[in-house]
Amino acid sequence: MLIVKDISKLLADLPKGAWVALSHDQERVVSYGDDLPEVMRKAKESGENRPVITRIPQTDSQTLIV
Amino acid sequence: MAVYPVAYSFFKLPATAAFPRGHVAPRPVLQVSLVNGRKSFDCYAIIDSGADHCVFPQSFMAHLGLDPLLATVALTSGLGSTNVPTHFAAISIDLQGIVEFPVYAGFTAGLDQLGYGLLGQTGFFDRFNVGFRLSDKTCYIEVPEATKIP
Numbered sequence: 649m650l651i652v653k654d655i656s657k658l659l660a661d662l663p664k665g666a667w668v669a670l671s672h673d674q675e676r677v678v679s680y681g682d683d684l685p686e687v688m689r690k691a692k693e694s695g696e697n698r699p700v701i702t703r704i705p706q707t708d709s710q711t712l713i714v
Numbered sequence: 715m716a717v718y719p720v721a722y723s724f725f726k727l728p729a730t731a732a733f734p735r736g737h738v739a740p741r742p743v744l745q746v747s748l749v750n751g752r753k754s755f756d757c758y759a760i761i762d763s764g765a766d767h768c769v770f771p772q773s774f775m776a777h778l779g780l781d782p783l784l785a786t787v788a789l790t791s792g793l794g795s796t797n798v799p800t801h802f803a804a805i806s807i808d809l810q811g812i813v814e815f816p817v818y819a820g821f822t823a824g825l826d827q828l829g830y831g832l833l834g835q836t837g838f839f840d841r842f843n844v845g846f847r848l849s850d851k852t853c854y855i856e857v858p859e860a861t862k863i864p
Contacts, residue, residue, distance in 0.1 A: 650744060650810055650855065652721045667773075667829065672756065674745065684773045700745055700756040701774075703829020 655702070665706035669699035680704075715856050718812065720744060720761070722851045742846065742853045743830070747808040748819070750778040754808070758830050761844060761853060765834030766790075768807065769800060769820035774831075778805060782821065790822065798824045807833075809855075815841055815863040 653674040662668060668680040669691035678699050679690035691699040723743040729736045742761040747754050748770065755777045757770065769790075775782055785801035792798065800820040808814040817837040825831065838844075841863065843856040 650718045650720050650812065652723060652743065652745070654723070656726065685776070688777060698747075698754070698756055700758070701829070702758055703771075703827070706827055 659702070659704060662704050664704055666704045668702050668704060669696065670702065671696055672698045672700060674700055715858060718855045718857055719852045720855060722848060722853065724851075740848055740851070744833070745810065746831070746833075747810075748774060748778055748831075749806040749808055749814065750780060750803070753777070753779045759833045760830055761838070761855075762832040762834055763839060763844070763846075765832040766836060767802075767820050767834045768817045768832065768837040769822055769825060769834065770831035771825040771829060772801065772821045772823045773826050775801065775803070775821045778803075780805075780821070785821070788820070790820065790824075792824060795824060798822055800824075807837075809857070811861075813857050813861055813863060 655670060655674055658677050659668060662680055666680045667684045667687045669678045669687050671678050678694055678696045679687050681687050720742055722740045725739045725741060727737050727739055743758050744761060746759050747756050755774050772782060780803050782801045785803045787799050787801055789797045790800040800822040802818055802820050805819050806814050806816050845854040
């Protein structure tokens with residue numbers, strides 16, 4: 649089974665443009681901020697060695713045509 | 715072969731002039747691990763039949779021990795952008811412990827704003843059969859029984 653978790657509620661209140669480290673089980677936000685290396689460092693300091701990384705879109709133009 | 719269903723993710727997008735009430739974008743998104751030797755990086759990637767290659771944000775390279783200056787560069791194009799430098803490197807992608815496969819992946823600053831990768835034709839669709847059935851809110855990936863593809 650390939651797991652797909654709905655993380656939208658976890659991300660709902662985070663600032664635009666933020667990199668976000670989720671716990672490896674994708675159940676909680678471990679750290680977030682503008683700088684990815686810093687977000688990774690904070691995640692590892694908090695004991696999360698394998699965070700899952702995503703980003704909050706910076707603009708409202710979130711429609712993707714890729 | 716085993717067939718794995720992947721539930722679509724539904725992204726609620728804010729109102730814009732074109733979509734004054736906002737809209738919902740269905741996207742087939744997977745959590746994947748990028749692997750380079752003993753380093754790995756966990757992220758999300760959209761299964762994107764329109765992408766020629768598997769590509770990821772350039773910011774991920776450092777966390778995989780990859781130096782953009784040492785990676786081979788190709789100029790790539792996306793909608794609204796052309797001649798975007800994309801740095802290619804040989805890595806592996808681990809699909810949630812089900813299968814790990816080698817990929818000559820691109821890394822581009824053009825995806826840093828998105829924060830997601832794209833699983834494209836070369837590297838993903840040429841390796842796995844993929845079926846999209848949005849009416850069931852699901853896509854399907856046919857994966858060989860082997861846990862590691864050389």
